[in-house]
Amino acid sequence: MPARVSVVIVTWNGRGLLERFLPSVLSTDYPDLEVIVADNGSDDGTAGWLADAHPEVTVVRHPENLLFAAGNNRALAAATGELVCFLNNDVEVPPGWLGPLAAAFDEPGVVAVQPKLLQHGDRQRFEYAGASGGFLDAYGYPFTRGRLFDTLEADRGQYDDARDVFWATGAALVVRRDAFEAAGGFDESFGMHMEEIDLCWRLQRRGGRIRVEPASEVYHLGGASLPRGDARKMFYNVRNGLVMLAKNLPPAQAKRALRARRVLDAVAAARAWAGGSRAEASAIRRARREARARIAQVPPPDDLVPVLPPYRGSVVLDYFGRGRRRFSDLTGWRAETGR
Secondary structure, eight states, rough: OOOEEEEEEEEESSSHHHHHHHHHHOOOOOEEEEEEEEEESSSSSSHHHHHOOTTTTTEESSOOOHHHHHHHHHTTGOOSSSSEEEEEETEEOOSHHHHHHHHHSSTEEEEEEEEEEEEESSSTOOOTTTTTOOETHHHOOOOETTTEETTEOOOTTTSSEOOOOOOOOOOOEEHHHHHHHTSSOOGGGGGGSSHHHOOOOOHTTTTTTEEEEEEEEEEEOOOOSSSOOOHHHHHHHHHHHHHHHHHHHHHHHHHHHHHHHHHHHHHHHHHHHHHTTTHHHHHHHHHHHHHHHHHHTOOOOOSOOOOSBBBOEEEEEIIIOOOOOOOOHHHHHHHTTTT
């Protein structure tokens, strides 16, 4: 029998998105599926509309906007699946999307899987949030097969191989529930952004494998929580990325990475200021201040297996300094990782 899957969708004042995208989720061709919508204190009638239009959906009503991490964690009590799929409310799925993802867990040690993410408005091009599986460089900058910074490749089948990756996107993330709970779930202090990378890192440190299964593809609208270019997105990404490094790297490597990030973040802030984005430059400075305070509270190293980012170089220097625009252009991989 296939594993039972609980699809959890967090939403905040996203009734319009649910009206548009939830029907595709409910049309999923999978034999054992439940759909849970976690409503983060919406005031747009989401809960009432769901009760009337889709009584088959379980609604978890949070009293306030708990953001992505806590909104998902606290909805899990309503889930009954062995596998949990955290799905954004702006993702359209074809009927057969879930079967290949569930089947990926038949491989030993697999604890998390993502599909291939394509743009909702251009299904021949990879989508920013996850493309065909995520990686991390030595300084905590994420990138994906199909997207380096703002360069999104056309999907020509070049990343259609199912393989282990470093992180799987939170826009469509399937995890073993027992592994998720054993790892402590999403770090609620992150709020949103980078929380799935931190989770995947912790899962690997517990011996788990993270996979991408491009035989499943979904279509992501993107920007539903915070649009690209919003200074708050920069704030969350910088703050949470720095805390993530301190949490997961061995102390010596963390010290080196955080020292390098001081320089890289200063350059990014100066570049934003010079380009007229003073709000973004300010967000970087605020993020660093808050990250310092949080890093001071990071507990001592635990006894989990050290896992280093698979890319030993700087994707920032590769992209902005060396003009490498595609994933296939990158050459700084650790020998044991490859690509």
